[in-house]
Amino acid sequence: MSTRTLEWIIERLLFLCAALSVLTTAGIIAVLAFETYEFLHEVPVLEFLTGTEWTPLFANQRFGVLPLVVGTMLVSSIAMVVALPMGLLAAIYLSEYAPSGFRRIIKPVLEILAGVPTVVYGYFALTFVTPLLQQFLPSLSGFNALSPGLVMGLMILPLVSSLSEDAMRAVPRGLREGSYALGATRMQTALKVVVPAAFSGITAAFILAVSRAIGETMIVAIAAGQQPRLTANPFVPIETMTAYIVQVSLGDTPQGTIEYRTIFAVGMLLFLMTFGLNLVSTWLRQRFREEYA
């Protein structure tokens, strides 16, 4: 074999490995779509998307996914109330105020916070945060949306702060100096010049954080309960989409039954929600990169 052919073969092989990522996406869509299609044969799509009762594992089966979606939204909103403002403030501090020595120490520590396995956060939420909160809120149940929401916010904070900080540090120095020259303080410069200039990058970080919260599984599976209910009350047990998939996976649900297919239908919904958010986030980040390229 000539060197030329060999080089050609190698290039094709490398391309195949790179293309595997596209196949992975295609595989995800195919697997989810196939089972979801079968599921929607038995349950009308309207009943699935707008029904308010979710009881596939009971004798009286109802397939309204809204309680799971609302449960997911509830926990994610609580997480965002923690992660977005705190992450942004932390990013402003790291990008605009912190001495470089302090930054070099604090950033790896934040990375540790992001690297802790989520099952560990679940343990923390269930055995530490919930009992702690119950001392102030006696009506809080042992399983609830509040405690996993708060812990999830803590878990996502490093993602928000590090991506927002990257966006703010990419803002050219000249903009800051112009602001100082006009007599603005550091706070005014940070809030009125740097944050608006980094807006699309920060928004991209926020959207990615929301997508992360929606897909987070173990914290809610451990600490939020397994009771799908349509409520905005953060003190009572609920169930999220991800926790439902875990619940079914733990039991022996035979393949081909409608119960088995529900996890793919719920998974499809979860995938579409997060994939949509990720696309918007990628698009915003690319636009941001072009602004200051």
Added chain:
Amino acid sequence: MSKQMDLLFQLASLLTLVVALAALGALVFDILSDGASRLSWAFLNNIASRNADQAGVYHALMGTIWVITLTGALALPIGVAAAIYLEEYGTRSRAAHFIELNIANLAAVPSIIYGLLGLGLFVRLMGMGQSVMAGAATLALLALPVVILSTREALRTVPSSIREGSYALGATKWQTIWNQVLPMALPGVLTGLILALSRAIGETAPLITIGALTYIPFAPDSVWSKFTVLPIQIFNWVSRPQVEFKTNAAAAILVLLVLLLSMNAIAIFVRDRYQRQGRV
């Protein structure tokens, strides 16, 4: 006045960091105080048991080591090959751009979705069953985007003069990559691999979804064995109402964290050596 506002704002921003670190401190303290007294050789050498005080993590620890090793063996060659293609070959092609966009999006797909893919594709369609192989293949897909991204960064640090020198001596493109570029990028590649694996080692949801059983009283002896891993054992113990099992969960978390820390320490060591060697 505005100066005081500025100071106040600075303090408030700093406070968010302090709160985050305090929470991390509380987490570590909580787990240490719950689980440290439960750690012993017996805990590492015993298998799961219905009696909390006789239960151990041997089977789960072995399962984790099997799965993670195989995950690395699958993700490393494919990830490096994909990164080489994107960085050295297809830099300007439209297909490469599409693949890049795809990888960025895949990196943000929730891990439980990978579990559903693994269940539908590896466990059912390919008939791997709930084996170490199916688990590792699922985790490898999950780890690939991270391996690809870090390998690309490592390849980018190799100066182009190295490649030009090699071409000038008559080497082909692949010879240049294999003999010059890859060896120089290797420490960076390995650091990225270890970091990707230290992510994968804590993954619970995808392995639960493919049906890795939670009560397996033996360690795997081949890639086709059924298995359980540390995070699943932790989840199993946490979900039980008895406090003794929660103590076991805390102790198992400590084992998992020690494993994670040592992997990160290796990554830092490799990166550090690399930096001290300097670039040519």
